[in-house]
Amino acid sequence: MSNPKVINTPLSKETIADLKAGEEVLLSGVIYTARDQAHLRLCRMIEDGEDLPLEMEGQVIYYCGPTPAPEGKPIGSCGPTTSSRMDKFTPEILKKGLKGMIGKGKRSGSVVEAIKNNAAVYFLAPAGAGAYLAGRVLKCEPVAFEDLGPEAIYRLEVSDFPLVVGVDAAGNDIYDKLPS
Amino acid sequence: MNTRLIKALDIQKLVEYLCVRANTVLRRDVLEGIQKAYDGEADGSVSKKMLKVLLENTETAEKEKLPLCQDTGMAAVFIELGSEVQVSDGDIIDAVNAGIEKGYAEANLRKSIVADPVKRDNTGTNTPGVVHVDIVKGDKISITVMPKGFGSENKSRMVMLNPTSTDEDIIEFCVDTVRKAGPDACPPYILGVGIGGTMEQCTLMAKKALLRTIDSSNPKSHMADIEAKIKKRSNELKIGVMGLGGSDTVIGVNIMETATHIAGMPVAVNVACHALRSASGTL
Numbered sequence: 001m002s003n004p005k006v007i008n009t010p011l012s013k014e015t016i017a018d019l020k021a022g023e024e025v026l027l028s029g030v031i032y033t034a035r036d037q038a039h040l041r042l043c044r045m046i047e048d049g050e051d052l053p054l055e056m057e058g059q060v061i062y063y064c065g066p067t068p069a070p071e072g073k074p075i076g077s078c079g080p081t082t083s084s085r086m087d088k089f090t091p092e093i094l095k096k097g098l099k100g101m102i103g104k105g106k107r108s109g110s111v112v113e114a115i116k117n118n119a120a121v122y123f124l125a126p127a128g129a130g131a132y133l134a135g136r137v138l139k140c141e142p143v144a145f146e147d148l149g150p151e152a153i154y155r156l157e158v159s160d161f162p163l164v165v166g167v168d169a170a171g172n173d174i175y176d177k178l179p180s
Numbered sequence: 181m182n183t184r185l186i187k188a189l190d191i192q193k194l195v196e197y198l199c200v201r202a203n204t205v206l207r208r209d210v211l212e213g214i215q216k217a218y219d220g221e222a223d224g225s226v227s228k229k230m231l232k233v234l235l236e237n238t239e240t241a242e243k244e245k246l247p248l249c250q251d252t253g254m255a256a257v258f259i260e261l262g263s264e265v266q267v268s269d270g271d272i273i274d275a276v277n278a279g280i281e282k283g284y285a286e287a288n289l290r291k292s293i294v295a296d297p298v299k300r301d302n303t304g305t306n307t308p309g310v311v312h313v314d315i316v317k318g319d320k321i322s323i324t325v326m327p328k329g330f331g332s333e334n335k336s337r338m339v340m341l342n343p344t345s346t347d348e349d350i351i352e353f354c355v356d357t358v359r360k361a362g363p364d365a366c367p368p369y370i371l372g373v374g375i376g377g378t379m380e381q382c383t384l385m386a387k388k389a390l391l392r393t394i395d396s397s398n399p400k401s402h403m404a405d406i407e408a409k410i411k412k413r414s415n416e417l418k419i420g421v422m423g424l425g426g427s428d429t430v431i432g433v434n435i436m437e438t439a440t441h442i443a444g445m446p447v448a449v450n451v452a453c454h455a456l457r458s459a460s461g462t463l
Contacts, residue, residue, distance in 0.1 A: 024226060037300070067250050068288040076288050077241075077250040082331050082364050104331075104422065105364030126233045127331075127422055128366040128455045130250040131241035149302050150250075150290050162233070164226065164424070174424075179359050179417050 010058030011099045016121050019165045021172040026160040031060040033154040038145050039089040053144035057097035065150035075140040077130025080104040087111045094118040106175045116171035123163040136161045184319040186463050188270025194461050195279025198325035200287040202459035203247045206238045209393040210456045217428035227426035248455045252289040253327030255280045255309035262318035281305040326458040335361035338383050338448035345445050351409050357449040358414045363423020366453035370394050370432040374448040377438045382446035385436040390452050394432025407433040
């Protein structure tokens with residue numbers, strides 16, 4: 001087994017092009033949480049021609065709704081939620097320059113196609129290991145939609161966040177071989 | 181008949197404790213199931229590495245009193261209420277919800293409940309819980325809290341099969357549920373299966389079946405046989421942890437069955453993720 005590839009955000013073209021489906025990765029830098037309701041709001045804002053609360057170019061979105069931080073810690077448990085629920089919103093957000101997504105589970109055919117067309121990448125985080133992943137987060141602060149509580153957009157600074165490449169920029173999908 | 185008084189506040193305190201316990205300390209039978217999957221996985225595989233992460237996650241959660249998973253669930257609360265018990269100084273359902281609210285607030289568990297399924301405003305308290313009360317003989321109250329995440333709840337299914345359906349039809353429905361869940365709902369899974377009853381009773385049995393330890397079998401041999409076949413066939417799908425492949429896609433199948441109507445055979449599958457959580461206590 002080879003060592004995980006070490007990468008940083010924002011993701012450069014070269015970094016993305018070098019990632020292959022199935023590879024292990026340790027990611028460091030800033031990522032943004034967003035799940036169902038945040039995606040709905042972002043897409044409505046895009047539809048209405050409004051400015052988004054964060055610049056998407058080169059960024060990574062993490063499908064995650066963390067638990068509240070215990071005293072003295074930056075965050076509580078923070079594992080991934082099911083990515084497929086975001087599938088209907090993803091192509092629009094990729095058009096805005098989003099380059100990476102972190103979640104769990106399969107993506108739809110149209111999302112895989114959009115990942116390929118936008119030279120982006122989809123990562124899998126260890127699912128159901130929220131307490132473990134909390135130890136890889138250095139900082140967490142809300143940046144938008146705070147009224148949504150756990151579904152707000154949080155800016156996370158992560159260090160060596162352990163991931164597996166699920167769909168690479170060439171459109172290779174790690175789940176292609178699974179029975180459906 | 182004697183009556184035993186149990187204070188609503190004591191029920192509240194027990195529920196509060198059980199919410200925190202279930203969310204931070206993994207059931208020993210489930211932990212053993214993950215350990216066995218880890219032991220059986222090929223050395224050097226990414227799957228083995230990820231199963232190790234799950235084992236480390238349970239240690240971190242227990243040690244740091246962190247939730248095992250950020251989805252701390254909708255609290256399903258099963259109560260066995262002794263017929264000789266009278267709840268004093270309050271209402272039993274209010275006490276349960278007050279216990280959920282307190283437990284989720286104090287242990288920093290996530291508040292994931294919206295008041296109206298269409299308008300979707302978060303109640304901010306993780307209440308209401310889903311409370312099921314069975315009246316039983318005796319003078320005690322037994323309470324089980326099962327915080328159920330929706331990653332796996334979303335993949336659960338039920339079907340009204342024909343009364344002439346075969347074991348194979350039941351098995352195939354269950355295996356197909358696993359196939360459809362694929363890598364999405366945090367495998368390796370545990371399946372709670374309800375067979376028989378009416379539609380709503382069948383789905384409730386599927387959930388209750390998850391309370392039985394996952395290394396046990398249904399006491400009826402023909403049901404135990406169906407459990408074993410569902411497990412074997414599900415594992416042939418080779419979905420594995422995170423969908424990365426491997427020999428363990430399902431680490432437990434528990435069937436609960438009951439009488440049903442001559443015209444039907446309801447079957448329900450409640451899919452549970454590898455962090456199947458519950459905790460019980462008695463007053």
